[in-house]
Amino acid sequence: MHILITGAAGMIGCELARRLAADGALGGRANAVLTLLDNVAPSPPVGFVGTATPIVADLTTPGVAETAMAGRPDTVFHLAGVVSGEAEADFEKGYRVNLDGTRALFEAIRRHGPGYRPRVVFTSSIAAYGAPFPDMIEDDFLTTPQTCYGTQKVISELLLADYTRRGMLDGIGIRLPNICIRPGAPNRAASGFFSSIMREPLAGQEAVLPVCDDVRMWHASPRSAVSFLLHAATIDLTPLGARRSLMMPGVSATVGEQIAALRRAAGDAAVGMIRREFDPAVSAMFATIPGRFDTRRAAALGFRAETTFDAIIEAHIQDELGGVVRMSS
Amino acid sequence: MHILITGAAGMIGCELARRLAADGALGGRANAVLTLLDNVAPSPPVGFVGTATPIVADLTTPGVAETAMAGRPDTVFHLAGVVSGEAEADFEKGYRVNLDGTRALFEAIRRHGPGYRPRVVFTSSIAAYGAPFPDMIEDDFLTTPQTCYGTQKVISELLLADYTRRGMLDGIGIRLPNICIRPGAPNRAASGFFSSIMREPLAGQEAVLPVCDDVRMWHASPRSAVSFLLHAATIDLTPLGARRSLMMPGVSATVGEQIAALRRAAGDAAVGMIRREFDPAVSAMFATIPGRFDTRRAAALGFRAETTFDAIIEAHIQDELGGVVRMSS
Numbered sequence: 169m170h171i172l173i174t175g176a177a178g179m180i181g182c183e184l185a186r187r188l189a190a191d192g193a194l195g196g197r198a199n200a201v202l203t204l205l206d207n208v209a210p211s212p213p214v215g216f217v218g219t220a221t222p223i224v225a226d227l228t229t230p231g232v233a234e235t236a237m238a239g240r241p242d243t244v245f246h247l248a249g250v251v252s253g254e255a256e257a258d259f260e261k262g263y264r265v266n267l268d269g270t271r272a273l274f275e276a277i278r279r280h281g282p283g284y285r286p287r288v289v290f291t292s293s294i295a296a297y298g299a300p301f302p303d304m305i306e307d308d309f310l311t312t313p314q315t316c317y318g319t320q321k322v323i324s325e326l327l328l329a330d331y332t333r334r335g336m337l338d339g340i341g342i343r344l345p346n347i348c349i350r351p352g353a354p355n356r357a358a359s360g361f362f363s364s365i366m367r368e369p370l371a372g373q374e375a376v377l378p379v380c381d382d383v384r385m386w387h388a389s390p391r392s393a394v395s396f397l398l399h400a401a402t403i404d405l406t407p408l409g410a411r412r413s414l415m416m417p418g419v420s421a422t423v424g425e426q427i428a429a430l431r432r433a434a435g436d437a438a439v440g441m442i443r444r445e446f447d448p449a450v451s452a453m454f455a456t457i458p459g460r461f462d463t464r465r466a467a468a469l470g471f472r473a474e475t476t477f478d479a480i481i482e483a484h485i486q487d488e489l490g491g492v493v494r495m496s497s
Numbered sequence: 498m499h500i501l502i503t504g505a506a507g508m509i510g511c512e513l514a515r516r517l518a519a520d521g522a523l524g525g526r527a528n529a530v531l532t533l534l535d536n537v538a539p540s541p542p543v544g545f546v547g548t549a550t551p552i553v554a555d556l557t558t559p560g561v562a563e564t565a566m567a568g569r570p571d572t573v574f575h576l577a578g579v580v581s582g583e584a585e586a587d588f589e590k591g592y593r594v595n596l597d598g599t600r601a602l603f604e605a606i607r608r609h610g611p612g613y614r615p616r617v618v619f620t621s622s623i624a625a626y627g628a629p630f631p632d633m634i635e636d637d638f639l640t641t642p643q644t645c646y647g648t649q650k651v652i653s654e655l656l657l658a659d660y661t662r663r664g665m666l667d668g669i670g671i672r673l674p675n676i677c678i679r680p681g682a683p684n685r686a687a688s689g690f691f692s693s694i695m696r697e698p699l700a701g702q703e704a705v706l707p708v709c710d711d712v713r714m715w716h717a718s719p720r721s722a723v724s725f726l727l728h729a730a731t732i733d734l735t736p737l738g739a740r741r742s743l744m745m746p747g748v749s750a751t752v753g754e755q756i757a758a759l760r761r762a763a764g765d766a767a768v769g770m771i772r773r774e775f776d777p778a779v780s781a782m783f784a785t786i787p788g789r790f791d792t793r794r795a796a797a798l799g800f801r802a803e804t805t806f807d808a809i810i811e812a813h814i815q816d817e818l819g820g821v822v823r824m825s826s
Binding site: 323 | 588607627628637638639640641642643645648651652655656658659662663739740
């Protein structure tokens with residue numbers, strides 16, 4: 169099994185490579201070759217017994233997609249992209265990386281011609297959706313993104329579906345919930361505070377909350393995100409029909425409910441590390457977010473995630489903190 | 498008023514230019530300058546008193562979009578594109594013209610920078626939709642195209658919405674019904690028979706019907722298509738909110754209902770000119786088409802079309818046949 173990961177140095181890319189190395193196989197076939205593409209050097213996962221080839225380059229540079237695809241990987245995880253805040257701030261870069269990059273990859277696959285049809289797992293996003301929202305968002309709710317990032321994700325979904333329909337690849341787009349609790353340093357995603365108000369207090373540090381307690385989001389842990397990717401890479405996609413992208417399961421929680429779960433996990437002292445600093449701009453951005461999904465298509469296909477925010481905190485404590493919460497007092 | 502039409506040599510482009518010349522004004526402002534872009538030479542409309550500048554070039558050729566936009570037109574009608582059959586047959590050309598061409602145009606608009614925000618009327622298509630369909634398709638039905646052409650149209654709609662949201666243009670995408678009865682020679686659109694089984698008999702000629710009588714389609718006349726474009730160019734778009742593309746009104750009719758209307762307009766002899774020659778491939782393509790829409794958003798914005806297929810035939814007889822049906826016997 170030869171696997172290509174684009175965006176392999178990112179948070180999910182690293183976790184995915186680690187899991188592929190640890191599992192040693194994907195869908196019953198031994199993981200022999202890992203090609204790890206990113207514009208910053210990706211670290212080959214510790215303990216991987218096969219061949220890991222890093223490619224430090226940008227998918228939009230001519231020839232890079234061809235180089236990445238030269239070994240005709242069986243499975244492609246396409247995670248590369250600039251995040252929401254950056255795509256909005258740098259209009260040209262967002263379209264270049266998130267749209268042209270995806271197209272360059274799909275074109276490189278297509279040019280391998282008839283007879284080659286790799287599984288392509290594309291990470292789309294909750295940003296595919298745009299207000300106004302019903303109370304419960306069903307699988308057939310329309311995608312009307314209201315950010316550059318969301319627009320680029322939906323365009324990539326459309327390309328994925330069309331290339332799949334034409335038999336050039338076998339694609340599935342998984343719309344990730346907000347990934348929470350993101351480990352490590354904050355990135356430029358506008359949604360970063362959902363993680364930092366949990367992550368920093370659990371590490372005994374202060375965090376800033378820029379929105380009100382009633383803001384509701386749809387969350388899944390990094391561990392669940394990786395499990396979605398692995399599951400998407402191995403299942404029969406025939407039941408998807410023509411609609412190749414779908415929302416992943418998650419936990420619907422308000423910021424207030426997140427904080428209540430933090431209190432149960434780490435006590436009042438941890439909650440006391442959250443400093444409320446209302447930001448009208450950030451609040452406006454999250455005034456109408458899709459917070460509640462009925463993900464029955466994903467459930468029918470076997471995708472699973474946490475069902476409580478307590479479980480999301482527990483996953484972080486196990487995976488990132490060695491099972492230990494450092495109390496602030 | 499300076500108006501740019503891309504695809505100005507096409508059927509709708511020609512009709513539009515003729516109407517703009519005849520009306521002499523758009524939204525109360527005199528039509529002083531017409532820029533007519535197409536890759537085949539567009540004819541300046543007869544009787545136009547302003548300056549008409551043809552540009553014979555392809556939008557995807559570097560510099561062409563910039564040349565077309567150099568005069569900073571107030572209104573842009575973006576009609577250019579390859580049709581469904583051709584976009585499916587020539588994968589690369591379809592994406593180049595229908596996606597890269599649109600992007601080149603929007604980028605040329607964006608580069609004129611803050612303070613310039615032209616009205617852009619984009620002709621999208623019923624091909625934006627994909628099966629499975631409900632009996633009645635509502636305005637919030639999702640767009641899941643199942644052709645290259647439809648995919649390229651929906652991607653262009655997404656770009657239109659994003660550039661509009663960012664204040665770079667003021668866009669509206671109008672999803673045209675099947676245009677019926679198309680004048681002139683057949684083009685490479687797979688849906689051509691819906692027109693030819695009316696047009697040819699009305700001109701005393703034989704036509705081939707490749708599908709069964711119960712195939713249902715959503716139709717509007719070329720005259721209505723032009724009225725949609727003119728209306729879209731002049732109305733306040735604020736009520737559209739973030740959802741900048743919408744289905745246009747039309748007439749839902751089966752092939753059998755079309756033929757019944759032909760019989761009422763031109764008698765049994767005309768109907769006798771339709772030769773049934775079942776084509777399994779064409780029939781499969783039209784087995785699941787969206788045939789019935791509730792277009793209340795368009796109605797609320799003032800878009801109007803024919804309400805019977807008889808009126809569609811009557812429009813053709815008036816506009817193309819000088820009011821005269823040539824009987825075949």
